[in-house]
Amino acid sequence: MIRGRLGHRKAMAFSVISVVVLLLLYTWLSIRQHQINPSDTTIPDWGQLCDGVKQMISPHPRTGEVWLFEDSLATGYRLFCGLSWGVLGGFVIGVLMGCFRIVEAVLGPPVKLFAKIPPTAALAVFFVVTGTENQMYLAMIAFGVLPVLAQSVYLAVREVPQELIDKSYTLGASNLEVVWCVIVRFILPKLLDAIRLQIGPAMVYLIAAEMVFGHVGFGYRIRLQQKLLNMSVVYPYLALLAIFGFMMDYVVSLMQRLFCGWYVQGGKR
Amino acid sequence: MEKLSPVLECCGVSHWFGTNNVLHEVDLKILRGEIVSLVGPSGCGKSTLLRAIIGTHPPCKGKVVVHNIDGSANTVTRPGRDRGIVYQRYTLYPFLTAKENVAFGLMLDQSSLAGRLFKYFNWRRLRKDHLQQAEELLVKLKLGAALNLYPHEMSGGMCQRVAIAQALIMKPEILLLDEPFGALDEATREELQQMLLSLYAENCLMQREGKEPPYTVLMVTHELNEAIYVSDRVVALSQYWDWQGVGHVVCPGATIVYDNLAPVFQPGDQRDYVAFETQRQTIRNAAFEPDILQDSQQFKQFWEDVMQGKGKGVLA
Numbered sequence: 001m002i003r004g005r006l007g008h009r010k011a012m013a014f015s016v017i018s019v020v021v022l023l024l025l026y027t028w029l030s031i032r033q034h035q036i037n038p039s040d041t042t043i044p045d046w047g048q049l050c051d052g053v054k055q056m057i058s059p060h061p062r063t064g065e066v067w068l069f070e071d072s073l074a075t076g077y078r079l080f081c082g083l084s085w086g087v088l089g090g091f092v093i094g095v096l097m098g099c100f101r102i103v104e105a106v107l108g109p110p111v112k113l114f115a116k117i118p119p120t121a122a123l124a125v126f127f128v129v130t131g132t133e134n135q136m137y138l139a140m141i142a143f144g145v146l147p148v149l150a151q152s153v154y155l156a157v158r159e160v161p162q163e164l165i166d167k168s169y170t171l172g173a174s175n176l177e178v179v180w181c182v183i184v185r186f187i188l189p190k191l192l193d194a195i196r197l198q199i200g201p202a203m204v205y206l207i208a209a210e211m212v213f214g215h216v217g218f219g220y221r222i223r224l225q226q227k228l229l230n231m232s233v234v235y236p237y238l239a240l241l242a243i244f245g246f247m248m249d250y251v252v253s254l255m256q257r258l259f260c261g262w263y264v265q266g267g268k269r
Numbered sequence: 270m271e272k273l274s275p276v277l278e279c280c281g282v283s284h285w286f287g288t289n290n291v292l293h294e295v296d297l298k299i300l301r302g303e304i305v306s307l308v309g310p311s312g313c314g315k316s317t318l319l320r321a322i323i324g325t326h327p328p329c330k331g332k333v334v335v336h337n338i339d340g341s342a343n344t345v346t347r348p349g350r351d352r353g354i355v356y357q358r359y360t361l362y363p364f365l366t367a368k369e370n371v372a373f374g375l376m377l378d379q380s381s382l383a384g385r386l387f388k389y390f391n392w393r394r395l396r397k398d399h400l401q402q403a404e405e406l407l408v409k410l411k412l413g414a415a416l417n418l419y420p421h422e423m424s425g426g427m428c429q430r431v432a433i434a435q436a437l438i439m440k441p442e443i444l445l446l447d448e449p450f451g452a453l454d455e456a457t458r459e460e461l462q463q464m465l466l467s468l469y470a471e472n473c474l475m476q477r478e479g480k481e482p483p484y485t486v487l488m489v490t491h492e493l494n495e496a497i498y499v500s501d502r503v504v505a506l507s508q509y510w511d512w513q514g515v516g517h518v519v520c521p522g523a524t525i526v527y528d529n530l531a532p533v534f535q536p537g538d539q540r541d542y543v544a545f546e547t548q549r550q551t552i553r554n555a556a557f558e559p560d561i562l563q564d565s566q567q568f569k570q571f572w573e574d575v576m577q578g579k580g581k582g583v584l585a
Contacts, residue, residue, distance in 0.1 A: 163360040169348035171374035
């Protein structure tokens, strides 16, 4: 049945099965590839992958750097700061656009325009404007997610029933209180949903920029290692990226449960 | 009657949208403690009049004046604290529980954002008091079991009662009900009608004690029986009146065509539909018949009757 219920245990079982099937499929592919070419590194076997992970977590013999630590720190910092700035900007612009017609008239067209430009295509612009330091990555993520988030927030604000706003005034609310106590609280779960959806694109922008300009970070390391066909390092990095994204997503969904219980329990999610 | 002061005055209120005339010189004065029902055919402008009173759509011509209990008066230009509103679709804040919903207005009215942030401990004390008041009112409205429920966890009737409590706790000069029971089943509807009768009984009691009646209500409804049963006065708005007789070439909009006393009931009194029939029929003739265009003054005896002492309840 469409949208029929599935028990928690069953859902967990299906999730585990899907991961196990993926791992089995990979193992089969790897074995098959190694039968054709025993020294293959494009689909490394589990032993090769372990060696790759050791390489990641051991200090480099020449520089003493631990790749995993250095790259996680750089990428994590850029992603967190870039996303934070993007969310803050998108939130403020979206709320203002949704609340005030004049702001909508002024900022609506540029926001729509920027939302259509992929930040990866404007890499050169960010490079020229901000240089190749961290600011470039932050600006790229922030400007990448900002227009989409601003539009999502704007639409969410427009969905707040007019009657609820009018009623707030009859209860003695000021304009600021209507925005802060009613509109922001009403759209908060949708803002968190929008942030969750923007984590993926933000990572895409960052990895793309790191691949081109980076000296450290996941994108830089992946590009370097893939040139050497050293997939035993590339795959763990990809897995780490997935875990990174998943954890961020989990944290935001946890915030949603914590601060917007009414939305989660109300069957809207 | 002399003791009763007006709470709301619509003075020559006209409204139009482009070339579409909706309201034409609506004059309505509501006295403190009255429960007035506003009826009329679909599309006659009841909601437009209500919006003009709320202040979200101020009239194109004329004015709406609210007289406060302290003797001051203000012309309505925007929604304000002196007018409470309850909508048909029980508009509650979905992110607040029933108790918090009711206390929300007290919070907005008695504290500021800065105060809540920078005088946190004062705010916590005040908050406790607000929640206590909200709880007491909800218990009075038989919602003691729903204090901590969110709107999505409550039935339509419960939500509507919370919405009424939310408006009442603010002690507005006038409470506006926009088809408040339209989306409810018959049993819940009757229960809420009883609640309105209880408010009216409280008004009468206060008046007998020489105090100002606390609740003044203007209710928009489609249901004539409900209008006659719940209120002490029925006002009908209609576009079906003899506008040609007063020199208009096109209909200038709806105006008040019926304004009369309604029988006063005590909570628990049975509705006698047969007794309502004469008044129902008169309202139908005055407001709901497109083929019978009558002088708009013909069915407006409210003030005469009140002056002659025919009023009951708070109008006695």
